[in-house]
Amino acid sequence: MTVITPPEAAIVTVASAPRPAAFWRLKGFPLIPILILVFIALVAIFADVLAPYDPTIGSLARRFRPPFWQEGGSTAYLLGTDHVGRDVLSRLIYGARVSMVVGITAVLVAGGIGTLLGILSGYLGGWADQVVMRLTDTWLALPALTFAIFLAAIVGPSELNIILILGLVYWTRYARVIRGEVLSLKQREFVRLAIVAGCSSRTIMWRHILPNVINSAVVLATLMLGVVIVTEASLSFLGVGVPPPKPAWGLMMADGKKGLLVGYWWLTVFPGVCIMLMVLSANLLGDWLRVKLDPQLRQL
Amino acid sequence: MKQYILRRVGYSLLSLFLLSLTIFLFVRVTGDPVALLTEPGASQEDIEAMHRQFGLDQPLWVQYWHFIASFITGDFGQSFYYRTPVLDLYFQRLPNSLILAAVAMALSLVIGIPSGILAAVRVDGFWDSAGKLFALLGLSLPQFWVGLVLILVFSVSLGWLPSSGSGSFLHILMPAFTLGWYFAAAHMRLTRSSMLEVMGSEYVKLARLKGLPEALVIGKHALKNALIPVITLAGINLVVMINVAVIVETVFAWPGIGRLLYEGVTFRDFPVVQAVVVIGGSMIILVNLLIDILYALIDPRIRLES
Amino acid sequence: MAGQTLLSLEHLSAHYVSQQGTRVVRAVDDVTISLGAGETLGIVGESGSGKTTLALTMMRLLPPAARIVAGRMMFEGEDLLKKSDEEMRKVRGKRIAMLLQDPMASLNPLFSIGNQVAEPIRVHEGAAPRTAWQRAIQLLKSVRIASPDTRVSQFPHEMSGGMRQRIVGAIGISCEPRLLIADEPTTSLDLTIQAQYLNLLRDLQREHGLALIFITHNLGIVAKMCDQLAVMYAGRVVEQGPVSRIFNAPTHPYTKALLGSIPRMTDGGERLTAIDGQPPDLSNLPAGCAFAPRCPAVTTRCRVEAPPEFVTEPGRSARCWLAEPMALRSSAA
Numbered sequence: 048m049t050v051i052t053p054p055e056a057a058i059v060t061v062a063s064a065p066r067p068a069a070f071w072r073l074k075g076f077p078l079i080p081i082l083i084l085v086f087i088a089l090v091a092i093f094a095d096v097l098a099p100y101d102p103t104i105g106s107l108a109r110r111f112r113p114p115f116w117q118e119g120g121s122t123a124y125l126l127g128t129d130h131v132g133r134d135v136l137s138r139l140i141y142g143a144r145v146s147m148v149v150g151i152t153a154v155l156v157a158g159g160i161g162t163l164l165g166i167l168s169g170y171l172g173g174w175a176d177q178v179v180m181r182l183t184d185t186w187l188a189l190p191a192l193t194f195a196i197f198l199a200a201i202v203g204p205s206e207l208n209i210i211l212i213l214g215l216v217y218w219t220r221y222a223r224v225i226r227g228e229v230l231s232l233k234q235r236e237f238v239r240l241a242i243v244a245g246c247s248s249r250t251i252m253w254r255h256i257l258p259n260v261i262n263s264a265v266v267l268a269t270l271m272l273g274v275v276i277v278t279e280a281s282l283s284f285l286g287v288g289v290p291p292p293k294p295a296w297g298l299m300m301a302d303g304k305k306g307l308l309v310g311y312w313w314l315t316v317f318p319g320v321c322i323m324l325m326v327l328s329a330n331l332l333g334d335w336l337r338v339k340l341d342p343q344l345r346q347l
Numbered sequence: 348m349k350q351y352i353l354r355r356v357g358y359s360l361l362s363l364f365l366l367s368l369t370i371f372l373f374v375r376v377t378g379d380p381v382a383l384l385t386e387p388g389a390s391q392e393d394i395e396a397m398h399r400q401f402g403l404d405q406p407l408w409v410q411y412w413h414f415i416a417s418f419i420t421g422d423f424g425q426s427f428y429y430r431t432p433v434l435d436l437y438f439q440r441l442p443n444s445l446i447l448a449a450v451a452m453a454l455s456l457v458i459g460i461p462s463g464i465l466a467a468v469r470v471d472g473f474w475d476s477a478g479k480l481f482a483l484l485g486l487s488l489p490q491f492w493v494g495l496v497l498i499l500v501f502s503v504s505l506g507w508l509p510s511s512g513s514g515s516f517l518h519i520l521m522p523a524f525t526l527g528w529y530f531a532a533a534h535m536r537l538t539r540s541s542m543l544e545v546m547g548s549e550y551v552k553l554a555r556l557k558g559l560p561e562a563l564v565i566g567k568h569a570l571k572n573a574l575i576p577v578i579t580l581a582g583i584n585l586v587v588m589i590n591v592a593v594i595v596e597t598v599f600a601w602p603g604i605g606r607l608l609y610e611g612v613t614f615r616d617f618p619v620v621q622a623v624v625v626i627g628g629s630m631i632i633l634v635n636l637l638i639d640i641l642y643a644l645i646d647p648r649i650r651l652e653s
Numbered sequence: 654m655a656g657q658t659l660l661s662l663e664h665l666s667a668h669y670v671s672q673q674g675t676r677v678v679r680a681v682d683d684v685t686i687s688l689g690a691g692e693t694l695g696i697v698g699e700s701g702s703g704k705t706t707l708a709l710t711m712m713r714l715l716p717p718a719a720r721i722v723a724g725r726m727m728f729e730g731e732d733l734l735k736k737s738d739e740e741m742r743k744v745r746g747k748r749i750a751m752l753l754q755d756p757m758a759s760l761n762p763l764f765s766i767g768n769q770v771a772e773p774i775r776v777h778e779g780a781a782p783r784t785a786w787q788r789a790i791q792l793l794k795s796v797r798i799a800s801p802d803t804r805v806s807q808f809p810h811e812m813s814g815g816m817r818q819r820i821v822g823a824i825g826i827s828c829e830p831r832l833l834i835a836d837e838p839t840t841s842l843d844l845t846i847q848a849q850y851l852n853l854l855r856d857l858q859r860e861h862g863l864a865l866i867f868i869t870h871n872l873g874i875v876a877k878m879c880d881q882l883a884v885m886y887a888g889r890v891v892e893q894g895p896v897s898r899i900f901n902a903p904t905h906p907y908t909k910a911l912l913g914s915i916p917r918m919t920d921g922g923e924r925l926t927a928i929d930g931q932p933p934d935l936s937n938l939p940a941g942c943a944f945a946p947r948c949p950a951v952t953t954r955c956r957v958e959a960p961p962e963f964v965t966e967p968g969r970s971a972r973c974w975l976a977e978p979m980a981l982r983s984s985a986a
Contacts (some may be wrong), residue, residue, distance in 0.1 A: 184358075185365040188635065189628045190591045193608070197624045200612050201373055201383065277489045281594055284491045287612055297491070304495060304598070307503060308510065315499065319492050330487045549758035555714055556753070557773045557824065558746030571763050 077335045080328035087325055091144040098137035099125075103292040105132030111306070114313050127313045130302060135313065138294035139321055145295045146325060149210055150276045154268050156214030157275070161221020162257075162264050168222065169229025170252050179226070183219040191216045191274075192281055199287040206289050209282065213275055221267055228260050270333035273326045280322050296322050352640055359636040366628045370621065371414050375407070383617040384424070418625060424618035428610065433622045436607060441589075443513060444603030447596070448588040450519055451527035456581060459531040460574070463538025467546065467573075468565060478535055485532030494525045494598035511600035522599040526592055530584050537580055541573040548572075579638055586634040590627040658727075659864050660711075660832060661687040665724035667710045672718075678935045680706040680719065682888040685962065688881065690831065693858070693865040695875035695896065697911070698885035701932050704868045707885070708834050712751055713741050729831065747777040750825040751834040755841055756817035760809035766793070767805035770823050777828045792823040795860075797853060815846040819853065826857055833858075834866045839874065851878055872911065876900065884908050887933050887943035890962070894969030904971035904979075906950045942973070950975060 090097060109132040113120040120127060126135040168179035186194070198212045232238055232255075241251050282288035283297030291298060296318040303314030374380055385397045417423070423433040466478040501521060502510035509518050545551060546569050554568045555561075593605035600606070604623060611619030663685050669678040681703050688694050696704045709715050711726060713733065726733040728749065733741065745751075753759045760769060770792055771785035780788065786805070793801035796819040809817060818838065825833050835854070839847040855878060858865055867874060875882055875896060883893040884907065892905040903909045910928045930947035933939070939946065941956045948955065954974055962970045963980035970976075 181361055181365055185362045185369070185628075185632070188362065188631045189366070189624070190587060190631075192593065193590055193624055193627055196593065196608060196612060197370070197620060198373065200615075200617060200620045202377060273487060277487070280489050281491060284489075284594065285597060285609060285612065297489075300491060300495060307495065307498060310503070312499060312503070315495050319495065322492055323488060326487045326489070327483070330483065334483075549753055549755055550761040552714070553753055553759040553821075553824075554761075554772075556712060556745055556751045557776070558742050558744065559772065559776055560742065563776070568761050568764075572761070 075335060075338075077328075077331045080331040083324050083328040084332065087143050087321075087328075088147055090140055091147040094140045094144045098134075098140040100134040100137040102133060102138040102141040102294045105129070105134075107132050111311055113311075126317055129299070129314055130306060130311075135299075135317060138299060139296070139317060142294040142296045142299065142318065142321065145206070145289055145293060146276055146279065146322075149206065149213070149279050149289065150272055152210045153213035153217070153275050153279070154271050156210060157217035157271065158221055158264055158268050159218075160214060161218035162225050162260065164218065165222040165225025166229055166252055166256055166260065169226035170233065170248065170256060176226075179222060183222050186216075186219045187223075191278055195278060195282055196285065196287060199282060204282075204287050204290045206293070209279065209289055213278060216278070217271060217275060220271065221264065224263060224267055225260050228263055229256055232256055232259055266333070266336045269329065269336050273329035273333060276322070276326055276329065351643055355636055355639050359632055362632045363629055366632065367415055367418070367625065368411065370625055370628075371411050374621065375410060423622040423625075426611075426616050426619050428614045428616045428619075433618050436619065437604065437622060437626065440602060440604050440607050443601065444589045444592055444596070444605065447519065447522055447526065447592060447601060447603055448585055450523040451530065451588055452581065452585050454523055454527040455531035455534055455584075458527075459534030460538050460577065463535040463577075464542055464565075464570070464573075466535070466539045467542035470543070475539075478539065482532040482535050485528040488528075490525055490529065490594040491598050493528060494521065494595060497521045497525060498598070513601055518599075518601075522595050522601050525598070526588060526595045530588065533584070534577060534581060538573065538577050541576050542569060545569045545573040579642070582638050583631070583634055586630050590631065657690060658687050659690045659692075659729060661725075661727040662711070663725045663727065665707075665710065665721070665726060667706060667715060667719055667721045669719045676936045679888050679938065680935060681710055684724070684885075684888075684890050686883050686890060686893065688832075688864055688866065690864055691858070691862050692881060693867065693879045694881040694883065695867045695869060695879035696883050696885060697869060697872060697875060699870065699932050701935065702885040703888035703935075704885050705836055706888075708751060708836055708866070708868055711834065712745055712749065714745070743777065746773045746830070747828045748830050749832045749834065750828070750830040752821050752825050752836060752838055754837040756814065756821045757809065757841075759821055760817060762809055765806050765808055766812070766820055770805075770820065770827060773824065773827050788827070789823075792827055793820070795826075795857070796820070796823045798823075815842060815850065818842060818846075818850055822850075822854065822857070826861060826863070829861060830863070832864045832866065834868065836868045838867065838869075839871070840869075854878070884911070887938060888935060889943065889972060891944065891973065892971045894966070898966070898969060904965060904976050905944075905973045906948045906975070907944050908971075910949075 105128065109124070109128050110130055112124050112128040114127045114135075115122045115125050124134050124136070126139065128134055129138070164179050168176040194216050195212050198215065199208070202208050202212070238251065238255055241255055279288060280295070280297030280300075283295040284301045286298075286301065288297055289295045299318040300315055300322075303311070303318065306314050374383060385394055421434055423437070425431065426433050426436055429436055462474065462478045462481070466475040469475055497508075498510045498521070501508040507517075508521055509515075510521075512518055546565075551564060551568055554564045559568075589604060591605075592601075592603060593608045595601065596603045596605035597609045604627075607619060608623045610616065611623065665681060665684045666679070667681040669680055670676070684707060686694070696707065698704050706715070706719070710721060711733075713721075713736075715721070721734060724734070728744075733744065736744070760766075767786055767789045770789040771780075771782070774780050774785040774788050775782065790801045790805050793804060798804055798816055798819055804812075804816075809820075812820065818841070825835075838854070839850060842850060851874065854865065857863060865878070867879060869875065879896050881894065882896045882899050883890050884899075884905065885891065886907050892899060892903065892908045899908060900912065903912055907928075914928065928947055933943055933946070939956070940959070941954075942948070942951075942959050945951050945955045952974065960972050960974045960977070962972045963976040964970045965976050965979045965981070967981075
């Protein structure tokens with residue numbers, strides 16, 4: 048347990064701790080995940096320019112073409128075609144747009160609602176707090192996917208609906224964390240001073256509390272991004288996500304499943320790789336941010 | 348302690364109330380209850396009969412009362428697709444989900460706990476890093492993704508395992524692993540952090556000071572304390588597993604509750620969907636309550652507190 | 654010193670090293686202490702002076718970030734630093750025992766008292782469970798716990814603070830060690846219980862021929878219980894020797910300040926002497942004497958050159974330039 052070194056090897060003091068190096072050279076900086084996410088975002092933005100074909104139009108004559116390096120494939124359809132003859136590569140590219148748009152927007156919606164309610168419930172306390180707390184407890188008991196499926200079954204799938212549904216399902220996680228932060232912020236000097244000085248609740252919440260919880264909200268948003276994307280893909284896989292013919296990676300995998308047993312592997316593998324890259328990158332980024340920026344959130 | 352139990356039961360009842368209220372409101376207010384609750388292709392008279400039956404012209408709280416009352420009496424409606432009472436369908440499928448969850452839970456504990464212990468004891472060692480990778484993948488990869496990859500490898504390429512259906516041990520392997528991976532990761536992480544916390548405690552320090560062999564320090568003093576939160580989580584997760592298995596059961600065509608939910612959504616069989624969600628949510632709330640009560644009964648510290 | 658030397662620490666140093674190897678905390682620095690069989694030594698200092706680290710060093714149970722970098726630890730004629738991990742494990746609890754500060758936290762909440770007291774007996778002496786259990790009951794009796802037969806099956810949270818402290822003591826003496834180290838043994842006790850506990854320790858010492866080391870910041874305990882005293886500051890021993898001699902005429906300014914800061918009934922309402930300044934940052938010690946920034950008797954030499962330990966009488970030394978003129982020819986080597 049203790050290591051005994053002879054006196055000659057005893058280490059001599061070096062005066063000070065290392066200066067913080069450039070941000071990106073900090074230990075464990077997730078360079079690759081960030082690059083991947085940026086790449087996917089760029090692909091999503093420039094999809095119109097990048098995709099060789101319209102992702103929703105296919106021709107039955109060209110169905111089930113394999114990727115270009117396999118026999119039967121051609122460089123016209125680099126990654127092959129699907130069961131109705133649509134180009135897989137184009138669908139992947141436009142799918143990036145769907146994933147990014149739905150993912151980011153849903154996270155923003157959930158974050159907005161959750162932060163707002165978290166601040167209100169944490170700061171105001173009393174019955175507002177009780178109501179929000181009970182509600183979050185209950186909604187958190189229901190698994191997110193089940194809840195999302197239920198809502199999708201009621202309102203019917205559309206891109207907007209999916210975003211709203213995901214926002215509704217996930218705001219509870221924000222509210223919990225933000226509320227905790229607000230509770231401890233309430234004890235801090237500057238908030239007490241503001242109260243004593245007679246500032247209205249609204250002013251305090253807006254000018255003092257909110258800026259201080261933004262930090263955690265951002266970290267939480269990054270953590271949630273991975274989860275939301277997985278849920279969206281799962282919903283698409285089950286057929287209640289973004290409706291066809293819009294390309295969503297989860298939907299592509301669902302379609303691809305039918306062809307799996309007869310050897311049409313590319314319909315499953317390529318969208319799978321895309322999902323995997325995006326989710327892993329988001330999660331790695333979120334993990335790193337959590338450790339670096341906010342020791343409090345390390346409990347999550 | 349009696350106070351504690353009463354309070355906990357009260358909370359659970361409140362949660363159940365809120366759950367049912369949420370579901371009720373979403374159906375009646377956001378959705379189109381008539382369209383949802385009547386079969387597609389029903390005649391005009393049937394629709395009007397529905398209107399009356401659900402009292403859609405009556406105030407909301409009356410409707411809610413009917414809603415609750417029917418559930419308490421076990422009437423979850425009839426499945427459009429199967430034309431049998433939903434509750435019967437549910438209990439028909441439930442055993443399959445239980446079996447799947449049991450095997451998946453066993454897997455997740457067998458993998459998760461030892462690797463969590465190893466990771467904690469050899470912090471920053473090879474096993475810790477391997478464990479972290481395993482956990483990251485388990486928590487990140489969507490279940491349908493894992494399932495499909497497993498099918499690709501073990502059914503299509505190697506031909507070792509059947510890709511769907513139930514009936515033999517071989518059939519359960521892939522679905523159980525797919526379902527269990529996420530939870531194995533969660534259990535591993537919790538075991539690791541719990542062990543680390545316990546290993547830094549004073550009584551572990553004293554155990555070392557007593558000159559006990561390291562195996563005894565870890566295996567006796569650290570382990571028992573560290574496993575308490577893990578077992579608690581596992582208990583709750585068992586019920587959660589049953590309810591989140593929808594993806595796995597769909598990918599592997601496993602005839603459980605999850606697949607029932609999928610069918611309900613795909614065939615627009617709303618009573619089925621509603622029932623699965625209501626029963627599932629209630630199950631989880633109840634199991635949380637049970638575990639809390641069990642805790643209060645077992646843990647020597649709480650038992651004597653009041 | 655009565656009896657032969659039981660424990661002899663010679664120029665012992667233990668440092669904490671940061672992960673990148675850039676920050677070194679000299680938690681224990683060049684410590685030389687000796688203790689005879691059956692004697693009682695008090696180690697006194699502020700928080701962060703290194704006293705607890707010293708105790709853990711003696712048990713060779715430092716956290717992984719720490720290393721023993723120099724010195725010898727002679728115990729009953731053997732150098733403990735030369736022992737393997739397994740050999741050292743057999744020493745712990747059996748020949749040297751240590752009592753931790755917080756008795757509630759030291760006892761495992763999930764196991765019975767009997768289980769925890771009997772444990773070292775089963776491990777070190779290979780006793781059968783029943784024998785060890787009976788021994789445990791005897792031990793509880795010897796630390797004056799009432800109805801030991803019922804208490805032995807109970808759990809830590811069912812005991813009062815004073816009882817837990819005594820149980821920890823019972824664990825300590827269970828294998829008849831030669832040396833018992835008590836880290837702040839009375840800090841968590843009520844005043845009324847403190848005296849009882851200290852008396853118990855003294856009785857146990859006499860019955861079992863134990864040597865005791867008290868680690869404390871409470872000079873009252875030192876006055877009452879200890880024969881020898883070592884004062885620590887910034888990881889170094891700045892003064893040591895017989896308690897009565899040091900209390901009557903302290904050499905080192907820090908010791909003087911410590912003694913002067915105790916409120917006494919006879920003070921006649923004078924202001925307490927506080928020591929100016931803050932305890933030093935052990936990773937960034939100034940050159941020269943560590944106490945220099947706060948010392949009322951500081952000279953230029955003190956700031957520049959760190960004083961060695963000067964032996965001023967047989968069995969007494971001080972690490973201060975003020976002691977130099979009184980030093981005997983041979984230094985405390």
